[in-house]
Amino acid sequence: MPQHGVSDNGLIILSTLTCPECGFAEELEMPENACIYFHTCSNCGTRLKPKPGDCCVFCSYGDIPCPPVQLAGKSCCAGEF
Numbered sequence: 597m598p599q600h601g602v603s604d605n606g607l608i609i610l611s612t613l614t615c616p617e618c619g620f621a622e623e624l625e626m627p628e629n630a631c632i633y634f635h636t637c638s639n640c641g642t643r644l645k646p647k648p649g650d651c652c653v654f655c656s657y658g659d660i661p662c663p664p665v666q667l668a669g670k671s672c673c674a675g676e677f
Contacts, residue, residue: 601625607666611658617642626654628663 601610607628613635614621620639626632631652635644647656654662 607663608660609663611654611660611662613644613653613658615640615642615644616657624654624658626658626660626662631655631662631664 601608605628609626609628610623611626612621612623615637618637618640620637622638624635632654633645633652635653636642637644644653644657646652650656651665652662654660655665660666
């Protein structure tokens with residue numbers, strides 16, 4: 597049985613996303629097969645988007661990169677698959 601926050605294939609699917617505007621941190625589940633480009637902070641309402649060079653908000657503001665990056669070991673949006 598997988599650990600809480602770990603998928604059946606060993607990818608970490610929980611990440612703590614921290615808002616750069618207000619510092620609010622929330623633990624969120626990441627999809628295993630997609631990047632999340634936008635996220636609205638639950639505390640202040642700021643709409644987060646990835647920093648230049650990052651594929652998603654989890655890679656920019658999370659403590660764990662998104663599952664596609666975990667799997668590939670590089671940006672999942674750079675056409676390197």
